Amino acid sequence: MKSKEIAKDLFYVGVNDRQKSLFENLWPLPAGVSYNSYLMIDQKTALFDTVDICYADIFLKKIAALLDGRKLDYLIVNHMEPDHSGSIRMLKEQYPDLKIVGNAQTFKMLEGFHGIAEGLHEVKEGDTLDLGRRKLQFLMAPMVHWPEVMFTIDLTDHILFSADAFGTFGALSGNVIDTEMNADAFIQDSIRYYSNIVGKYGNPVQRALKKVKDFEISTICTLHGPVWRERIPEMLSLYERLSRYEAEDGVTIAYGSMYGNTEQMAEAIALSLSEHGVRNIAMHNTLKSHASYILSDIFRYRGLIIGSPTYSNQIYPDIESLLSKIEIREVKNRYFGCFGSFSWAGAAVKRMGAFAERMNWETVGAPVEQRQGTIAERFDDCWALGAAMAGKVAG
Ligand SMILES: Cc1cc2nc3c(=O)[nH]c(=O)nc-3n(C[C@H](O)[C@H](O)[C@H](O)COP(=O)(O)O)c2cc1C
Ligand SMILES: [Fe+2]
Ligand SMILES: [Fe+2]
The missing domain is CATH 3.60.15.10 (Ribonuclease Z/Hydroxyacylglutathione hydrolase-like)
Structure with missing residues (x-):
C-alpha cells in the first residue's frame, strides 16, 4: 500500500x-x-x-x-x-x-x-x-x-x-x-x-x-x-x-412552469438581456436544474430574476423552496426582478416582491404578471424588465 x-x-x-x-x-x-x-x-x-x-x-x-x-x-x-x-x-x-x-x-x-x-x-x-x-x-x-x-x-x-x-x-x-x-x-x-x-x-x-x-x-x-x-x-x-457576497456581472434567471406560460416569459427576458449586452446569463428551470447549481449561479452573478406561476394562491412550491434556500444563506446585494403567470387571481409575483423586501434587495424594473398565456401583450413588459436589469449588470 x-x-x-x-x-x-x-x-x-x-x-x-x-x-x-x-x-x-x-x-x-x-x-x-x-x-x-x-x-x-x-x-x-x-x-x-x-x-x-x-x-x-x-x-x-x-x-x-x-x-x-x-x-x-x-x-x-x-x-x-x-x-x-x-x-x-x-x-x-x-x-x-x-x-x-x-x-x-x-x-x-x-x-x-x-x-x-x-x-x-x-x-x-x-x-x-x-x-x-x-x-x-x-x-x-x-x-x-x-x-x-x-x-x-x-x-x-x-x-x-x-x-x-x-x-x-x-x-x-x-x-x-x-x-x-x-x-x-x-x-x-x-x-x-x-x-x-x-x-x-x-x-x-x-x-x-x-x-x-x-x-x-x-x-x-x-x-x-x-x-x-x-x-x-x-x-x-x-x-x-x-x-462578502460580491458578484460578477451577469444574471441568473430561475423559473418554474407547469404549462410553459411562465417559461415563455423567461425566454423573452433572456432575449432582452442578451440584446442589451449581458454576456453571462444562467437560465434554470428549477424543476430540471438541481438547486445547488442555481444557488451557485446566484452567488456568482449580481442579477437575479425569478419567475413563478401562481399556485393555489401561492408561489409555485419549487420556487418557494428555492426562495427559502436563498433566504437561509442571507444572500446580500442582488438586483432582483420577478415575473409569472396566473389564471384568475395572481399571487406569486406579489409574494416574490415581499421576498425581495425581506432580503433588502433592490428591485429592478417593473414585475411582470401575465394572465394565462397572452405573451404578445406582455412581451414588451418582459423586454423592459430585461433592459432594466441589463442597465445594472451589463458592465
Ligand atoms: C394546482 C394549480 C393551482 C393553481 N392555482 C392558481 C391560483 O391560485 N390563482 C391563479 O390565478 N391561478 C392558479 N392556477 C393557474 C396557473 O397559475 C396558470 O394556469 C398559469 O398560467 C400557469 O403558468 P405556467 O404555464 O407557467 O405553468 C393554478 C394552476 C394549478 C395547476
Ligand atoms: Fe466536510
Ligand atoms: Fe462540514
Missing part, C-alpha cells in the same frame, strides 16, 4: 467517495467527493481529521501501513461533521493511547457522537503543539461551517489545515496537489461547494480569512478536493469575494 507524500513526512491518507449520490443527502455529486485526511510523521505522529465511516476500513489500513508499527500520538480534529469525524471511534479503538486534540466545543460533540470523553488534549486560540521538527498552532474558525471548527497551521512548513474552507466537490483521480493536475473543474465546483455548504456564514469566513492573513502559507490542506499550492491566491480571493 502506498500513500502520497505531499510535503516532507506529511502523507495524504484521505479517501474518494464515488458511490454517494447526494452530499448531506441534498447536494448532487456527479464527480464524487473526497474526504481528506493527512498523517504527519515526526518525532510524534499526528493525524489530521478522519473520514466518513463508510471508508473507515481502508482508511485505517492506510494509516497502519505508514505508521509501520509506530504508535499514533495525536488526532487533531478540525471539524466534527460526520463526513470527517465518522471514523474517530474505530481509530481510537485501534490506537487507545491516542490523544485527541480539539477545543471545548469539539469535545462536547465528540462525547455526543462517539461517547469519547477521555484522552483529550484541549487547545485554545493560538495554542501550539510541538511534534519534534514541526510545530503546530491552532486558530479557532467557528461557523466556517460548524461552531467547533478550527484551523491548524504547521509553522515549520507553512501548511494550513483549513477544515471545510477552500474545499470542493469532486473525487481525486490519483493527483492530489493542484500543481500535478488541471484543477479548473475543482475550482469551478468550489463555488457550488461554498454557496451550498458554507454560504450562510459570510462573516465567520471573513473573520477566519483575517486570521490567516497573518501567516505565510505555502500549502492549504482542505478536507475536500485538491491540496492547494499554486492556486492559493485564486482560492483566497474567491473566498474574499464569496464571503
Whole structure:
C-alpha cells in the first residue's frame, strides 16, 4: 500500500467517495467527493481529521501501513461533521493511547457522537503543539461551517489545515496537489461547494480569512478536493469575494412552469438581456436544474430574476423552496426582478416582491404578471424588465 507524500513526512491518507449520490443527502455529486485526511510523521505522529465511516476500513489500513508499527500520538480534529469525524471511534479503538486534540466545543460533540470523553488534549486560540521538527498552532474558525471548527497551521512548513474552507466537490483521480493536475473543474465546483455548504456564514469566513492573513502559507490542506499550492491566491480571493457576497456581472434567471406560460416569459427576458449586452446569463428551470447549481449561479452573478406561476394562491412550491434556500444563506446585494403567470387571481409575483423586501434587495424594473398565456401583450413588459436589469449588470 502506498500513500502520497505531499510535503516532507506529511502523507495524504484521505479517501474518494464515488458511490454517494447526494452530499448531506441534498447536494448532487456527479464527480464524487473526497474526504481528506493527512498523517504527519515526526518525532510524534499526528493525524489530521478522519473520514466518513463508510471508508473507515481502508482508511485505517492506510494509516497502519505508514505508521509501520509506530504508535499514533495525536488526532487533531478540525471539524466534527460526520463526513470527517465518522471514523474517530474505530481509530481510537485501534490506537487507545491516542490523544485527541480539539477545543471545548469539539469535545462536547465528540462525547455526543462517539461517547469519547477521555484522552483529550484541549487547545485554545493560538495554542501550539510541538511534534519534534514541526510545530503546530491552532486558530479557532467557528461557523466556517460548524461552531467547533478550527484551523491548524504547521509553522515549520507553512501548511494550513483549513477544515471545510477552500474545499470542493469532486473525487481525486490519483493527483492530489493542484500543481500535478488541471484543477479548473475543482475550482469551478468550489463555488457550488461554498454557496451550498458554507454560504450562510459570510462573516465567520471573513473573520477566519483575517486570521490567516497573518501567516505565510505555502500549502492549504482542505478536507475536500485538491491540496492547494499554486492556486492559493485564486482560492483566497474567491473566498474574499464569496464571503462578502460580491458578484460578477451577469444574471441568473430561475423559473418554474407547469404549462410553459411562465417559461415563455423567461425566454423573452433572456432575449432582452442578451440584446442589451449581458454576456453571462444562467437560465434554470428549477424543476430540471438541481438547486445547488442555481444557488451557485446566484452567488456568482449580481442579477437575479425569478419567475413563478401562481399556485393555489401561492408561489409555485419549487420556487418557494428555492426562495427559502436563498433566504437561509442571507444572500446580500442582488438586483432582483420577478415575473409569472396566473389564471384568475395572481399571487406569486406579489409574494416574490415581499421576498425581495425581506432580503433588502433592490428591485429592478417593473414585475411582470401575465394572465394565462397572452405573451404578445406582455412581451414588451418582459423586454423592459430585461433592459432594466441589463442597465445594472451589463458592465
Ligand atoms: C394546482 C394549480 C393551482 C393553481 N392555482 C392558481 C391560483 O391560485 N390563482 C391563479 O390565478 N391561478 C392558479 N392556477 C393557474 C396557473 O397559475 C396558470 O394556469 C398559469 O398560467 C400557469 O403558468 P405556467 O404555464 O407557467 O405553468 C393554478 C394552476 C394549478 C395547476
Ligand atoms: Fe462540514
Ligand atoms: Fe466536510
